[in-house]
Amino acid sequence: MIEFKNVSKKYKNGTHALENINLKVNDGEFVYIMGPTGSGKSTLIKLLDGEEVPTAGSVTVNGINVGRLRKSKVYLYRRKIGVVFQDYRLLPEKTVFENVAYALEVLDLPTDKIRKRTREVLKLVDLADKANVKPRELSGGQQQRVAIARAIAKRPTILIADEPTGNLDPSMTDEMITLLEKINTEEKTTLLVVTHNDVMVEYHPKRTIRIDSGHIVNDGSRTLSFYKQNLGEVKGEAKKQEPADAAALKQETEAQVPSAEEKQAQAALENAKHVKDDGAVKYDERPIKERHLSKEEAQDEMINEITMQLDAIKEISEGGRE
Ligand SMILES: Nc1ncnc2c1ncn2[C@@H]1O[C@H](COP(=O)(O)OP(=O)(O)O)[C@@H](O)[C@H]1O
Ligand SMILES: [Mg+2]
DSSP: OEEEEEEEEEOTTSOEEEEEEEEEEOTTOEEEEEOOTTSSHHHHHHHHTTSSOOSEEEEEETTEEGGGOOGGGHHHHHTTEEEEOTTOOOOTTSOHHHHHHHHHHTTTOOHHHHHHHHHHHHHHTTOGGGTTSOGGGSOHHHHHHHHHHHHHHTOOSEEEEESTTTTSOHHHHHHHHHHHHHHHHHSOOEEEEEOOOHHHHHHSOOEEEEEETTEEEEEOGGGHHHHHHHHHHHHHHHHHTOOTTHHHHHHHHHHHSSSHHHHHHHHHHHHHTTOEEOSSOEEOOSOGGGSOOOHHHHHHHHHHHHHHHHHHHHHHHTTSOO
């Protein structure tokens, strides 16, 4: 499940790319994201794959608070997220097979598993017969399919495609969307598809989230009731999470931490000394207990770590992402 809660993103230059986004996407959904250029679509994707962190609010994916991932752990998280870029980003000197297999080699999988899975996804995208050619010998649509095969090889739970029909012949649109639908059903992958393509949305209607100037202006009619229902659920959950003795517990905790606000300000100052900035992301690599985190922040970070460790254990026990 993907959940954006009161998410805003303001870039360093002052641009408010997203403002107060609330959004829930359930496992297995297929969602279009539409909106004019500059409306915030790519920013939404970057918040999802951990390239950017929200200025306010939280982005949670399968229990992981993405904005609070430590930089050294982002790559682990990304194993679960496949992204198909508009410009494909294939390796020109490698064959189709090698391009796909490469995505699995970096996961340190045994060779036989890599070969098996590579053959499987190439078959899925209908390129089994092109395994040994170089990308330049392929049409645009075929190259796009290699990019898709590569993105899904690692069995991501979410596949994000940025303008998958942007560079395609209109006649290829239908084929592409049919393939994405197949991945959605056969691989049980959640699909987020950024598109300008009205034809696609018209002939393959799905939940459509429309963004304009950083705001969600519409969330597809088909699932509007579903969306409302989910909002209700969120409110219900919030209430449920407040057990009878929560107030007492809160008081007790606060009693141990006198002048909470002052302490928080002090902690922020202290933390700021350790924050590194690589130009794109601000991060702090110290272990959780060495940092001055609020209870909520520390909990989020610990949940992130535990969730990822559990994922790793699950993978090992399943014999390595078979
Ligand atoms: N790295 C960045 N630094 C500053 N502003 C940015 C950056 N990336 C995007 N923006 C701005 O944020 C807004 C949303 O951009 P973006 O998310 O790329 O929109 P879209 O993908 O819908 O075209 C635009 O005004 C864009 O200029
Ligand atoms: Mg964009």
